[in-house]
Amino acid sequence: MNQHYPFVNTPLPYGYDALEPYIDGRTMQLHHDRHLETYINNLNAILINYKELHDLSLEELIGKALFYPPEIKNPIINNAGGVYNHQFYFNAIHPLSTMDGEKNMPVGELSQGIDQVFGSVEQFKHQLTKAALSVFGSGYAWLIAGAGGRLTIVTTPNQNTPQLARYAPILNVDVWEHAYYLKHANRRADYLTDWFQLINWKEANQKFIDGVL
Ligand code: MN
Numbered sequence: 001m002n003q004h005y006p007f008v009n010t011p012l013p014y015g016y017d018a019l020e021p022y023i024d025g026r027t028m029q030l031h032h033d034r035h036l037e038t039y040i041n042n043l044n045a046i047l048i049n050y051k052e053l054h055d056l057s058l059e060e061l062i063g064k065a066l067f068y069p070p071e072i073k074n075p076i077i078n079n080a081g082g083v084y085n086h087q088f089y090f091n092a093i094h095p096l097s098t099m100d101g102e103k104n105m106p107v108g109e110l111s112q113g114i115d116q117v118f119g120s121v122e123q124f125k126h127q128l129t130k131a132a133l134s135v136f137g138s139g140y141a142w143l144i145a146g147a148g149g150r151l152t153i154v155t156t157p158n159q160n161t162p163q164l165a166r167y168a169p170i171l172n173v174d175v176w177e178h179a180y181y182l183k184h185a186n187r188r189a190d191y192l193t194d195w196f197q198l199i200n201w202k203e204a205n206q207k208f209i210d211g212v213l
Contacts, residue, residue, distance in 0.1 A: 006047075133189060
């Protein structure tokens with residue numbers, strides 16, 4: 001994801017209905033084509049007159065946001081964050097590749113890291129679910145890796161992003177209601193149970209390896 005201004009809404013790497021029955025096609029279509037697209041359009045509109053920012057990646061825009069003039073500081077945190085967080089979310093899940101009823105489990109170095117830090121996959125799921133349920137209003141829960149590959153679960157409000165200079169994001173789950181309300185209504189916990197079935201563990205393991213080295 002080395003895009004810079006003008007940002008474009010690239011297609012999902014799978015069909016809108018490819019994640020059913022866990023996440024429905026209508027939700028995915030609205031989420032990608034309307035919600036993410038709005039963040040992209042807003043970000044481009046904010047940046048149009050700031051030519052010095054046109055070569056920056058999303059990560060760079062977010063990382064430097066504290067130094068921007070007040071009129072664009074929060075708009076960039078919200079909208080560059082909105083683009084980054086959504087692209088990360090859509091790329092971290094994929095159509096279920098396991099057989100019906102089989103569990104979707106971590107692989108490789110990340111699997112070992114999760115066992116070391118959380119004790120077991122079940123404990124990891126429990127803690128990530130607890131964190132995601134604790135987000136008041138809208139935001140995200142993340143699995144991130146810090147120095148030495150130390151895994152931690154954090155939450156961010158709104159479209160804030162973990163400090164990308166210090167942590168490598170491994171997974172995020174969007175708990176804004178637009179991510180689940182059509183299918184799961186107000187049952188965020190049920191959405192999280194379904195989301196766990198869709199994690200692209202191979203991709204997450206690659207992010208862990210890349211982030212630690
Ligand atoms: Mn969203």
